[in-house]
Amino acid sequence: MPPKPSKEDYNTTKSYRPITLESKIGNLMEIIVKRRLVWKLEVEDGMADTQNAYCNNRSCTQSLMRAIQCIHEGMVKQHSYVMVVIDYESCFKRVWRAGLLKKAHYHGVKGRLWMYLKEFLTDRKYDLRVNNYTSPIFSSKVGIPQRSGLSPILCNLYTKDALEQVLGNYTEFADDASIWHRQKYVNQAIEDMNADLKQVELWCNKWNMNIA
Numbered sequence: 032m033p034p035k036p037s038k039e040d041y042n043t044t045k046s047y048r049p050i051t052l053e054s055k056i057g058n059l060m061e062i063i064v065k066r067r068l069v070w071k072l073e074v075e076d077g078m079a080d081t082q083n084a085y086c087n088n089r090s091c092t093q094s095l096m097r098a099i100q101c102i103h104e105g106m107v108k109q110h111s112y113v114m115v116v117i118d119y120e121s122c123f124k125r126v127w128r129a130g131l132l133k134k135a136h137y138h139g140v141k142g143r144l145w146m147y148l149k150e151f152l153t154d155r156k157y158d159l160r161v162n163n164y165t166s167p168i169f170s171s172k173v174g175i176p177q178r179s180g181l182s183p184i185l186c187n188l189y190t191k192d193a194l195e196q197v198l199g200n201y202t203e204f205a206d207d208a209s210i211w212h213r214q215k216y217v218n219q220a221i222e223d224m225n226a227d228l229k230q231v232e233l234w235c236n237k238w239n240m241n242i243a
Contacts, residue, residue, distance in 0.1 A: 069184055071140055073086070078187060079187070081201055082190075083202065084205035098202060098209060098211065111214055111220050114212075116208070120242060122186055122206035123174055123182055124173070125239050126173070126189050127238060128172075128173065128175075132145070132152065138188065148181075156171065187205070193231065194208060197230055198227060199224065200212075
């Protein structure tokens with residue numbers, strides 16, 4: 032009988048992340064839908080203004096420059112800063128599909144495009160293959176497929192309202208975000224930050240997310 036796995040073995044296993052392998056035709060279709068979806072969300076305000084990942088003419092440079100500019104302005108006035116950098120844990124795996132479809136419809140994704148997304152997310156099945164071993168077929172009821180061309184845009188849409196109740200400044204890049212407060216006294220900045228983190232916690236509880 033093999034030995035019982037140790038805690039280190041479990042931690043190592045969690046480091047592995049299955050990716051979705053699809054046909055070339057399926058990948059091509061996703062690229063076509065992705066371009067249409069990005070355009071639609073930008074027109075219908077389905078992308079957060081502070082989100083700089085997977086958007087046209089945006090990159091991590093914008094996120095970095097936004098933070099640097101605010102910090103520089105505070106240094107000139109000799110203010111104190113408190114910054115928190117957060118990461119949504121296993122964001123793709125935790126997306127609530129019904130909630131995602133509801134958000135897509137709210138932001139103007141309707142008709143055939145919405146129906147495509149529904150079919151894309153509904154009744155997904157998969158198996159796992161390691162060397163010569165193939166697992167039984169499983170049904171997937173939560174999350175969006177890793178490595179799919181559509182998933183990053185859908186993740187942006189899903190987390191679009193995550194920081195809308197935050198009072199501090201913030202910037203986002205994919206499933207990472209930075210929040211900062213500037214105050215004359217550091218204790219006040221800490222108090223404001225804790226209030227914002229409480230808002231983030233409430234959003235996570237509502238939408239099945241967790242902070243790593």
